[in-house]
Amino acid sequence: MTRLWQGNTGPVTVVVAVIILLWYVFVVVLNTPWERDQAERAGTEIGFSQLVKNTMAQERPVLPAPHQVVTEIWKTTVLKKITSKRSLVYHAWITLSATLLGFVIGTALGILIAVGIIHNRAMDKSVMPWVIASQTIPILAIAPMIIVVLNAVGLSGLLPKALISTYLSFFPIVVGMVKGLRSPEAIQMDLMHTYYASASQTFWKLRWPSAMPYLFTSMKVAVAISLVGAIVGELPTGAVAGLGARLLAGSYYGQTIQIWAALFAAAALAATLVALVGVGQRMVMARMGGPA
Amino acid sequence: MNWGWIIFALTIWLGGWAVNEWLVRQKTDGRAMARAISIVVPLIFGISLLAIWEGVTRGFNIPPVLLPPPSAIWDRIINSVPILAADFRQTFLKAVLIGYGLGCGSGFAAAILIDRSPFLKRGLLPLGNFVSALPIIGIAPIMVMWFGFDWPSKAAVVIIMTFFPMLVNTVEGLTSATNMQKDLMRTYAAGYWQTLLKLRLPAASPFIFNALKINSTLALIGAIVAEFFGTPIVGMGFRISTEVGRMNVDMVWAEIAVAAVAGSLFYGVVTFIERAVTFWHPSIRT
Numbered sequence: 254m255t256r257l258w259q260g261n262t263g264p265v266t267v268v269v270a271v272i273i274l275l276w277y278v279f280v281v282v283l284n285t286p287w288e289r290d291q292a293e294r295a296g297t298e299i300g301f302s303q304l305v306k307n308t309m310a311q312e313r314p315v316l317p318a319p320h321q322v323v324t325e326i327w328k329t330t331v332l333k334k335i336t337s338k339r340s341l342v343y344h345a346w347i348t349l350s351a352t353l354l355g356f357v358i359g360t361a362l363g364i365l366i367a368v369g370i371i372h373n374r375a376m377d378k379s380v381m382p383w384v385i386a387s388q389t390i391p392i393l394a395i396a397p398m399i400i401v402v403l404n405a406v407g408l409s410g411l412l413p414k415a416l417i418s419t420y421l422s423f424f425p426i427v428v429g430m431v432k433g434l435r436s437p438e439a440i441q442m443d444l445m446h447t448y449y450a451s452a453s454q455t456f457w458k459l460r461w462p463s464a465m466p467y468l469f470t471s472m473k474v475a476v477a478i479s480l481v482g483a484i485v486g487e488l489p490t491g492a493v494a495g496l497g498a499r500l501l502a503g504s505y506y507g508q509t510i511q512i513w514a515a516l517f518a519a520a521a522l523a524a525t526l527v528a529l530v531g532v533g534q535r536m537v538m539a540r541m542g543g544p545a
Numbered sequence: 546m547n548w549g550w551i552i553f554a555l556t557i558w559l560g561g562w563a564v565n566e567w568l569v570r571q572k573t574d575g576r577a578m579a580r581a582i583s584i585v586v587p588l589i590f591g592i593s594l595l596a597i598w599e600g601v602t603r604g605f606n607i608p609p610v611l612l613p614p615p616s617a618i619w620d621r622i623i624n625s626v627p628i629l630a631a632d633f634r635q636t637f638l639k640a641v642l643i644g645y646g647l648g649c650g651s652g653f654a655a656a657i658l659i660d661r662s663p664f665l666k667r668g669l670l671p672l673g674n675f676v677s678a679l680p681i682i683g684i685a686p687i688m689v690m691w692f693g694f695d696w697p698s699k700a701a702v703v704i705i706m707t708f709f710p711m712l713v714n715t716v717e718g719l720t721s722a723t724n725m726q727k728d729l730m731r732t733y734a735a736g737y738w739q740t741l742l743k744l745r746l747p748a749a750s751p752f753i754f755n756a757l758k759i760n761s762t763l764a765l766i767g768a769i770v771a772e773f774f775g776t777p778i779v780g781m782g783f784r785i786s787t788e789v790g791r792m793n794v795d796m797v798w799a800e801i802a803v804a805a806v807a808g809s810l811f812y813g814v815v816t817f818i819e820r821a822v823t824f825w826h827p828s829i830r831t
Contacts, residue, residue: 264668315691374560374569380588387810400796401789402611439735477678484680488608488773504686514681523679534766 258386274476276319279538282313284308317510325514335348345518352526355418356476363421363426363475364468370427370451371434371460384427387420396485414495418479424473434460462541469534476526484506484519496522547604554600561593590741613795621795628784629803631692636781637807639696640768647804649760651704651751652711660719662701673713679704685771702771707760711753718752719745751826754819761811765804 268396283302288307292299300305309318315326325339333340333442370377384507412460445455487497495513503512565586571578595615601607602614611616622629659665669807684701692698722745730740781800788796 261671264664265671266663268668268672277549375565375586378569378586380587382587383591383594398785398789400792402794405611443705452666454806473678477680481680481682484683485770488770500683500686501774504689508692509687509690512683512686514802516687519683528680 273319275308276316280316280318281305281308284311284387287311287315303322312509313509315509317513321510322513325510326517329514336415343497344494344496344499344515345522346482348483348487348497348519349522351486351495352476352480352522353413355415355482356422356472357424359413359419359475359479360426360472363423363471364430366423366427367430368456370431380428381431387397387424390510395480396488397422400486414483415488418482421482422475422479425471425478426468429467429471429474430464434465436467437463446487465514465537465541466534469530469537471532473536474528476530477523480519480523480526546608550604554604557600561589561596565589574718575718586677600796610792610794613798617762618796618798618802619747621799622733623794625799629799631779632773632781632784633802633803633807635696635777635779636699636768636772637765640699640771641703641764641778643696644700644768645707647700647766648704648707648764649711649757652708652756653715655708656712656715656719660716664729666716670713670716673716675708677707681709682767682770685767686774689774694777696780698777699768699780700770702765703767706763706767710759710763711756714752714756714759715749718749721752722748750823753816754823757815758812760817762808765808765811769804799802 256396285304285308288299288304288311288539297377309321311317314321329339333342366380368542370381394480398418400413403416434456441459444453445459450458483495484497484500485497488501496519500512503509503515568582568586568589571582599614601614602609602612613621659669681795682702683703685698687700688698692701726744726748727740731746735743767795769782769785772780773786776783781804784800785797788794788800
């Protein structure tokens, strides 16, 4: 029991419980005006307990209660067929596929650029500042245009969204990999010299393995951010499919519960992706003989 | 196909590359020279990128609806300064700056508060890290519903987006003062607040500035994307989404150019303050 409180589990559970409690309080407070308004129109008085009960069961609440959101998620994942357009699994899968494609391209591109930067001084000096500058640009702002322009060229569906994820995810990879590929100490590089190792041998036997921890840390950031890219990429296509489209459709029609459900699905997706990268990290580290 | 432009682009590209290769091989004695080179090299790279863009779009006769050449974008910027200025005022000066200030401020305050309680720290930090990885931008439609179409709803999105990075980084930074240094403060009989102000906050400032820099880009993104969910008829995100619909791509690019310059300047200002405040940190001294 004491171990539970000294670790993170106990405190986190308490904080989450408090947050859920606060949420219910806010549900009552924020949804009360509408209920009072309804009661007034009906010309009836409404008791407090009835008020509280009503605020948690509204059709389009200002803030849905947690259990409403959970019910909605349950209804749209388990009870619906996966192929149905109302299934959250279907929409999550569309977003997920764009995210993964973009993440893979972004990671490959990021590693390539990082390798180039490591081995070419001119590239280091000229590309690196622009890689950093490229991220001070609010790239998500360009998302709608990239989608529309690529649609005009005939590219539609998965790839345009994936490209936005790519653009967002290559940056942490470049920065992390440049740092990681440079992380071998001078003494280790000297050892490779004394072995008369070629540049490619040094790369594969020293630089690449020592960059692994950096790569995985960057990949965690990159996968989270490429999910954001995919979601925003779905907004301008006119709410066809995907979690972003669910958000947009929900906001058009005032379906707050649907918005929150999509939001929770996105959060769960992000958490799962980051956790999966973490699992990959632990497996690779264990294979490399490092501390797991 | 217009070969003149393509050859122009190729020449600039190869020329810029050659000059850069030559520049980085120069052995310089003066520090000023080395600094100048490290500024000139990326500048040449950027200019040659623009030239290639111009040359390729004109050379291959790419329709301006797909990708306008930089010169056309520049024309558009010059011709529509009032619209751009109004959008900038609405999005940047109102939503971004106010949201950024409130979000970073409250994140900082919350960090100071929970710093005194190890229980809260252990409970909130994992959650803060978790939330930082979530697509928070998704709350934009909810905020628009709650706070209306005008800038407060965008500022609210920005506040929530910037709060957690600031919280996590500040809490982490506050633990960065070493025990040795804390003991020294104790031997000086310094109280909690004195230790906080004179030792722990300065020691935390690299972390805090890291959060401020991350947040400067997040804030702009948050405000622009939130405008996709509904705005009055002004604002950078509004302009981008409507002009895309009207196929006025040069206007979109003009807006993006403004956003890029604003974002870079914002980041630059934060970096500048960081250099002034954390002058003692190894990464800045060298």
